[in-house]
Amino acid sequence: MAGADGDDSLYPIAVLIDELRNEDVQLRLNSIKKLSTIALALGVERTRTELLPFLTDTIYDEDEVLLALAEQLGNFTMLPPLESLATVEETVVRDKAVESLRKISQEHSPVDLEVHFEPLVKRLASGDWFTSRTSACGLFSVCYPRVSSTVKAEIRQHFRTLCSDDTPMVRRAAASKLGEFAKVLELDYVKSDIISLFTALASDEQDSVRLLAVEACVSIATLLPQEDLETLVMPTLRQAAEDKSWRVRYMVADKFSEKAVGPEITKNDLVPAFQNLLKDCEAEVRAAAANKVKEFCENLPEDNREQIIMTHILPCVKELVSDTNQHVKSALASVIMGLSTILGKDNTIEHLLPLFLAQLKDECPEVRLNIISNLDCVNEVIGIRQLSQSLLPAIVELAEDAKWRVRLAIIEYMPLLAGQLGVEFFDEKLNTLCMAWLIDHVYAIREAATCNLMKLVEKFGAEWAQNTIVPKVLGMANDPNYLHRMTTLFCINALSEACGQDITTKQMLPVVLKMSNDQVANVRFNVAKSLQKIGPVLDSNALQTEVKPVLEKLATDTDMDVKYFAQEAISDVKLRSTNQSSAQDRPPLAALQNKVF
């Protein structure tokens, strides 16, 4: 290969560096992405002595190039260029450089870490411009566990300094790494250092810093023994839950998790705090809290869980059902069904069912959808029958919603609903809907409807398909609208396998073959594609005597797309008849079909 005429020395560093310096950004970017190849051509020594200084010096480039460089350097062990990149302004570049540095740090021995890596972190931590200090925040935790205790003390000191940096950018970076850093610290230092930093950051003058401190709270709480939580963490958390900035309260609601604290604290502190968040004046906060209702209730101490939910949480939940903001309602709707398993059958029927029913009638389709998509939780507790009378109008309304995305969403729940409601209910009430979707104005709906039929057949069996679906589908083959005729073909593609050889050969194939005379070319080439698709299901006799002649005729069609797909199908069918086993392995032509159609 390379030996024949390859000659590494033909690529002097100048040429390679020229490439890295090309005027065209795209070419520069390409070269950087192949940095490993360049390094290979240069050899170790010259990479270190010539390429490395070049990379360290020329970091004044487009951020996109720098990003690629930062990523590439993660594969080398070259610290100096990464150090420069870690001081760049553009956040993505810097983050990538830090990521690469973190990766490289794992390859350092403890000695190397102290000799090479830790001084780099220190330099970054005491840099003039905020960017290097922000980068340093992400590097402390990777070197801390593996260095000597004196160095450890220095690292802690640096982190402390950065937590009270005078630029909010650095404080934000420190706050966002607080949890991670706490995890690698010895417990005593968590108590002595981290807690005071946490308290300070959580009462920072800028809400953007405070909310990051709240995020760290969860990981800090898991590190501390139960008895210390009350004194060390809770005061700060209490204060954050009542912060004047909705962003901080939102973060509290979003990260709300009582797993970390004990049952006592939960009862005395978290329940009231959670109630307040559910009643917050900002919809964002209420929505975040509503999302947590199920998780919160699940983790309440079991001995008086039911009582807490009934007296404290449920009243708030009832109010949220008629909230003015639809995001709040839909957040609640996505979890509320989960409460039924916690509260049991009687409470569900008495207290939750009215709420479910109210939400099923909500004006916002998303709320109704969220309820319907979680029906399985209720099904386990009280059975879906309790709901079915209210369910039906809700489903019908969603099925006919003006927004196609809503229609699409409800179609996706059909197989689930069908399974829970049973075949009779389905035939009686929902079958018409499923067939109506096949002639929807939006292709995505027709496509989803086809897929839905397939899943239904998988659930209810081929016999059911033969009696209820197949006649209707085949009937559409004579529709005056060519789009509907094509839908027949798409349905056949989807159903043939689930229906089996008998139905496919006897009922579907004749229709497909008849459609090969359609006047619309799109229908004809879809016939070719369908024949190719259902080929494996058919017996070889039908293939040879019926399918092949039709395909051969289509292969001489006047339309070039029809010809193309007919030929594709012929070669596929041929392959199949000669070599059955390898034909099975052929990948589906889905990608190709997407491209052409």
Added chain:
Amino acid sequence: MSAISASEKVDGFTRKSMRKAQKQRKSQGSSQYRTQSAPVELSPLPQLKDAPSTEQQELFTKKLQQCCMLFDFLDSVMDLKSKEIKRATLNELVDYVSTNRGVLVESTYPEITNMICTNIFRTLPPSDNPDFDPEEDEPTLEASWPHVQLVYEFLLRFLENPDFQPSIAKRHIDQKFVLQLLELFDSEDPRERDFLKTILHRIYGKFLGLRAFIRKQINNIFLRFIYETEHFNGVAELLEILGSIINGFALPLKAEHKQFLMKVLIPLHTAKGLALFHAQAYCVVQFLEKDPTLTEPVIRGLLKFWPKTCSQKEVMFLGEIEEILDVIEPTQFKKIQEPLFKQISKCVANPHFQVAERALYFWNNEYILSLIEENIDKVLPIMFGSLYRISKEHWNPTIVALVYNVLKTLMEMNCTLFDELTSSYKADRQQEKKKEQERDELWKKLDELRLSNTNLFQNNSRGLPCVQNNNNNNNNNSNNDNQDKSAEAAAVATDNKGPEVKDPDVSVAASESTPCAK
């Protein structure tokens, strides 16, 4: 299903204008903080002008305290009477501090600032529209504006009152105050931002001790905007203030100010909001008028952030470049002409006619023309290729006409050079093509080298070191110089269990081995 028209069904996306029309109805945001207990009903106090002068001061304080009561404006019918009383009182207070002398005695300062802080400092509510686009969307207006406006008005009159004493006020109008004021610049309501702009400007003017702090905090806001959130509604207003601040900088410029220019103002050009650009260009030109030596770094900075996909922004950049060229010194021009005209030549060749047109308009500018003429031997070779090609290829006839004019102007400047370039045009293109081929060759060879090394590495790890020798022999056969170096690359790659952790080649070979194995 019949209730919905077919067209509505087909088009799942409602038009933006429709959505906007729906939004108009509720384009007011709440902002006041929640937990204040229900407002006590206000009872009207006597007019200040009717009170005897001995009691005026006390009444003034009382009125200030009365105005600390906050009301819920989202509920438009709640507390109507009290709201009206507060509005009238605020009006009276504004009037009182703007027309009377001697009313700002020291003891009133805390009351005044307390009233102001209580009313205006609040956490801005979450935006109704998370993707708020200041150019397209209607802003959410502040619901409590009837009161807040008067409080801003009052603050302004207070600051502008001839009796106002910064030395007393600085105890209250301190860093914390300024910080909160700056946060309010994120308000979506343009009326509020406008007031804030004037107020911050006054504070900057009157409180010398706060100036550095204000500049630093604005820096922080900008940096956060550029690199973290990309969202802050008041950037244009802050830039306007900075424009006039820069105007007042003493010479020579402090390092801090230069740093602001290079690390904040120039990167700010990456922002997407076009409305910002006018104020930005103004600030940049202010800087260059102060210190022309900054021209080179500024232009290089702009070239670094030159828009790649947004044509509208490219037009704005060209506008800013022209503003800079208008004030550029000829010596500075010489320093940046090469990179600059390489970019301009790309713009001229841009398929978007507005970009090409804007760049070609440079040739209508007398001063720029004189600079080009002075440096025609440098500029013409850079521009010629694009202009020549575009004159034959551009789809837009206006552009072609403009290009002909430009070519004519350039030809008149240096006829001989022009002729040389015309005759060598073809050869140059071929040269370029050849270079292109050479590059492909080079990379092909490099890839082969990488492949063979990977193979080597894999073979070696399977215990077949002899392959390496073959390779080296081959290398030596066709090698003229530097034999050891070429061998080294291969040798190191095979030495996969060597102690040298820092060898890039080892990790490279290791990391490359997987994708290359077929």
